Amino acid sequence: MLTIPTNPDHSTQTPHSGYHWDGSSRRFFEGWYYRVTLPAEGETFAFMYSIEDPIGGKPHSGGAAQILGPNDEYLCRTFPDVSKFWASRDVLSLGHWGKTNLHIQPLYLPPPEFEHHVQEGYQATATLNQGSIHDPATGCYCRWQYEIHPIYGWGDKRSIQQSTAGWLSFLQIFEPGWQILMAHGLASGWIDWNGKRYEFTNAPAYSEKNWGGAFPQKWFWMNCNSFEGEDDLALTAGGGRRGVLWWMESVAMIGIHHQGKFYEFVPWNSQVHWDIQPWGRWQMKARNLQYEVEVTGTTNLPGTPLRAPTAKGLIFCCRDTMQGELNIELRELGIGKRKIILKARTFLCGLEIGGGPWDNSWQSR
Incomplete structure (x- = not known):
């Protein structure tokens, strides 16, 4: 029996790293997002893996792998076949086999064996992302294999890692659930995109996931851990309208890891405000007793439509760019004064809107 490699540094494993499906026939999806920036x-x-209604035999049962590549190109x-999907309940580890010459129950394979035996599919853990997919209609393909060294999970370094949505996310109250698995890490390996091979060492990497039996109506997202002149900075911010028991609520958060410290702005410890245009401009501000932050993302690019799990299955319902401009300023609050402790900029920010309607700007109340 092959053992699944676990994260060698358990201090970076977050809650919700394992697979959430309970084996029931209720509507369910789980999605994973891995990103590496060069x-x-x-x-x-950006690699997006998903599984829907894994019990099989349902209208939306199945899995997918999506990639947003250079110049926001899409594959x-x-x-x-949901029986070719596997995932661990205890640690971050999953995979889905497509074309293969193996006639065994799918499981984690050492990377050389995976490359040899699985012509199409993927496998991913806390320390590895590997796979190969091909679009027969266009002939476009991607093959990839890189190792990951996690640096930040979701929380202060060398302390217990936190649930992104707070302790209530352990109960089936909020749906969908959302967890940043690795706010910042370093990736080394290669990606072959339609014949162009990218090789990299210690490139900024990130991962997150979401899961549940219900779907957000509308959401926005900003993410980057590659900033000019700042090699130890990671930002993830986002918000959405989601179901809570029998009502809908709009929530948002900003999380920053910088030089070993975690700055968290969430509804239960901060005031979080946002003003998100239908496309092109994302503005967020947050404040708690100690700090305040302003984050502004912008893009002139059209963005790329992506699929996401919905009540109607995996359909185009969000728009992304990985080449957004983002400015961030973090200030420490004192008596009668503010001290800037971080000011940074990037042109490699991930920006997203999803769901709808997006007829006009979405502002927090």
Whole structure:
């Protein structure tokens, strides 16, 4: 029996790293997002894996792998056979086999064996992301294999890692759940995108996930851990309208890891405000007793439509760019004064809007 490699530094494993499906037939999805940014090339690769109704035999049962590549180009492959999907309940570890010459129950394989035996599919852990997909209609393909060294999970370094949505996320009250798995890490390996091979060492990497039996109506997201002149800075911010028991609520948060410290602005410890345009401008402000932060993301690019799990299955319902401009300013509050402790900029920020309607700007009340 092959053992699944676990994160060698358990201090960075977050809550909700394992697979959440309870084996029931209720509507369910789980999605994972891995990203690696190549600052020298000015490019980013985002890998999105999903499984829906894994019990099988349902209208939306199946899995998929999507990639947002250089210049926001897009590649997608579906894996209809849910029996070829596997995931660990205890640690971050999952995979889905498509084309393969193996006739065994899917499981984690050492990378050389995976490359040899699985012609199409993927496997991912806290320290590895590997796979190969191909679009027969266009001939476009991507192959990838890189190792990951986690630096920040979600919380202060060398302390217990936190649940992104707070302790209530352990109960089936908020749906969908959302967890940043690795706010910042370093990736080393290669990606072959339609014949162009990218090789990299210690490139900024990130991962997150979401899961549940209900779907957000509308959401926005900003994420980056590659800033000019700042090699120890990671930002994830976002918000959405989601179900809480029998009502809907709009919530948002900003999380910053910088030089070993975690700055968290969430509804239960801060005032969080936002003003998000239908596309092109994302503005957020937050304040608590000790700190205040302003984050502004902008883009002139059209963005790329992506699929996401919805009540109607995996459909195009969000728009992303990985080449957004982002400015962030973090200030410490004192008696009658504010001290700037961080001011940074990037042109490699991930920006997203999803769901709807987006007829006009979405402002917090």
